[in-house]
Amino acid sequence: MTYLSHLECGYCGKTYEADAVWNLCTQCRKPLLARYDLKAARKGVDREAIARREHTLWRYAELLPIRDAAKRLSLGEGFTPLVHARRLGAVMRHEHLYIKDEGLNPTGSFKARGLGVAVSRAHELGITELSIPSAGNAAGAMSAYAALGGMKAHVFMPSDVPPPFIAECRAVGAEVTLVDGLITDCGKAAAEGVQQFGRFDCSTLKEPYRIEGKKTMGYELAEQFGWALPDVIVYPTGGGTGLIGMWKAFAEMEALGWIDSKRPRMVCVQREGCAPMVRAFEENAEFARPWEDAKTVAVGLRVPAAVGDFLILRVLRESGGTAVSLPDEEMIIGSMLIGRTEGIFVCPEGGATLAAFQRLRKQGWIGDGERVVLLNTGSGYKYYHLWKDR
Ligand SMILES: *Cc1c(COP(=O)(O)O)cnc(C)c1O
Numbered sequence: 001m002t003y004l005s006h007l008e009c010g011y012c013g014k015t016y017e018a019d020a021v022w023n024l025c026t027q028c029r030k031p032l033l034a035r036y037d038l039k040a041a042r043k044g045v046d047r048e049a050i051a052r053r054e055h056t057l058w059r060y061a062e063l064l065p066i067r068d069a070a071k072r073l074s075l076g077e078g079f080t081p082l083v084h085a086r087r088l089g090a091v092m093r094h095e096h097l098y099i100k101d102e103g104l105n106p107t108g109s110f111k112a113r114g115l116g117v118a119v120s121r122a123h124e125l126g127i128t129e130l131s132i133p134s135a136g137n138a139a140g141a142m143s144a145y146a147a148l149g150g151m152k153a154h155v156f157m158p159s160d161v162p163p164p165f166i167a168e169c170r171a172v173g174a175e176v177t178l179v180d181g182l183i184t185d186c187g188k189a190a191a192e193g194v195q196q197f198g199r200f201d202c203s204t205l206k207e208p209y210r211i212e213g214k215k216t217m218g219y220e221l222a223e224q225f226g227w228a229l230p231d232v233i234v235y236p237t238g239g240g241t242g243l244i245g246m247w248k249a250f251a252e253m254e255a256l257g258w259i260d261s262k263r264p265r266m267v268c269v270q271r272e273g274c275a276p277m278v279r280a281f282e283e284n285a286e287f288a289r290p291w292e293d294a295k296t297v298a299v300g301l302r303v304p305a306a307v308g309d310f311l312i313l314r315v316l317r318e319s320g321g322t323a324v325s326l327p328d329e330e331m332i333i334g335s336m337l338i339g340r341t342e343g344i345f346v347c348p349e350g351g352a353t354l355a356a357f358q359r360l361r362k363q364g365w366i367g368d369g370e371r372v373v374l375l376n377t378g379s380g381y382k383y384y385h386l387w388k389d390r
Pocket residue numbers: 109111136137138204236237238239240241242243299300301347349350377378
């Protein structure tokens with residue numbers, strides 16, 4: 001059972017009926033967010049009971065947007081390990097260093113959370129054809145859940161995306177279109193099919209439910225820390241869905257009476273060759289200007305413009321957080337350090353969080369004894385090309 005009540009524009013506050021099909025706010029073209037009757041949920045959901053449930057993100061079903069459990073499309077996503085990285089911590093001289101290992105999700109990245117929930121909801125609402133522009137991991141995740149729901153998947157990816165990202169989509173039956181350009185160009189190519197053939201657009205934050213899947217990382221962190229939150233969360237940011245989602249989860253959990261008002265400082269990590277959020281944070285801007293000529297090996301971070309930019313910037317400011325940009329080489333060195341100490345084959349985006357941690361620790365922004373979570377957002381397997389010559 002869900003306590004889903006309505007949708008609300010994250011910018012202008014206009015509300016929408018939850019059980020109709022929506023993309024962006026029809027008034028201001030900004031993201032819609034799912035709202036729940038948290039007062040009723042506070043009485044109806046017991047956080048102790050959750051501990052006995054299945055080890056997937058569906059353990060938080062009352063705070064997810066699916067009404068009929070039979071419509072759930074699940075490959076076992078979520079409830080990933082929170083690793084206390086003791087050997088890495090010893091090298092860093094930092095005792096309380098943790099890695100949330102999202103590489104263990106189905107399809108090898110945390111995109112399975114967002115798309116597991118979004119495709120389930122689309123399935124429940126009777127949608128049969130899905131479309132997505134993706135820099136890599138989102139395409140594979142959407143394709144997998146579409147297959148499970150017997151839905152048609154159309155994916156649009158940059159033509160220079162590494163081959164495993166294309167292979168995994170084709171292997172589960174998606175129709176792949178390669179586009180010369182970046183994810184924003186893929187978005188334009190996908191939009192034609194959306195307008196002409198009525199395919200449902202699963203672009204992040206252009207539909208209301210991917211963020212609902214990704215927010216479960218926030219629920220899990222609280223549960224895994226014994227219903228407390230860490231001091232700092234370091235997040236490799238593309239569209240920012242996970243960052244905004246975790247922040248939303250914290251507010252929901254406080255309203256549910258599950259946690260207190262203490263919040264982590266949220267850190268956004270981007271690559272020097274594509275850092276629109278870092279630039280906007282430093283300029284104290286409300287929105288981010290699109291980044292020209294975006295380049296990075298971390299495909300998940302190759303996002304020159306994000307629809308949720310104002311939401312990301314709000315989270316960074318409200319949390320007392322910060323934004324860091326790094327060169328590719330530091331990300332790869334960070335990945336190797338995690339691999340050699342903790343035995344986890346992480347994606348370069350995951351490596352970036354360690355490099356950002358090192359920088360912030362050195363500057364004293366992160367203090368001794370603070371509990372820090374690095375989000376390893378995906379597995380390293382699809383990026384094998386980065387390791388060929390090392
Ligand atoms: C998509 C992706 C990101 C960025 O996630 P957002 O929530 O869009 O900011 C980071 N790492 C990996 C591996 C990704 O696939």
